[in-house]
Amino acid sequence: QKEVEQDPGPLSVPEGAIVSLNCTYSNSAFQYFMWYRQYSRKGPELLMYTYSSGNKEDGRFTAQVDKSSKYISLFIRDSQPSDSATYLCAMSLSGTYKYIFGTGTRLKVLA
């Protein structure tokens, strides 16, 4: 079993839809949770990070962590064609250099 599981998609939605992207994990000690966006043939770029449980909002993006269920989510409101990319979740332990990444979910927002 992988430490971090992520549905690979692709997930296709119409423009303006609310998108929900999710990851589950097995290591209850993870404390830092990140979401990266990766466009085709580019390096990943950090969208959001959260510490421990709770929600964090940044514009159209909301990151949610449920440590009791070992489940994290990224919500995208009013999705745009420019949001079409692969979204990677990542997580780590406090004070470490190692990040564990999910395999990524491909998202297509149709105009």
Added chain:
Amino acid sequence: DAGITQSPRHKVTETGTPVTLRCHQTENHRYMYWYRQDPGHGLRLIHYSYGVKDTDKGEVSDGYSVSRSKTEDFLLTLESATSSQTSVYFCAIGGLAGVDNEQFFGPGTRLTVL
């Protein structure tokens, strides 16, 4: 790409040949990483460095070695390339969890081993 360059950007080589990939940063960041990205596996850590001459193994380090003689340069060497090392390689800087969570990634090197 946050002051990170990778060279070469593309390389085709033959099985058994040595290959060196270079990562160069202008951010003076202490931490540097090499990942490989493959379909179905996502990003997997090969090696990382927490300072000049200070390196350690990641989860898929077999067949790879690294060196860091200057803060700005982190080299990844495939001693004898195999077809299973065909992949996209990303360098990253930053990212000590709890202090500086963001890792900045380079543009990647696409390596094909024939």
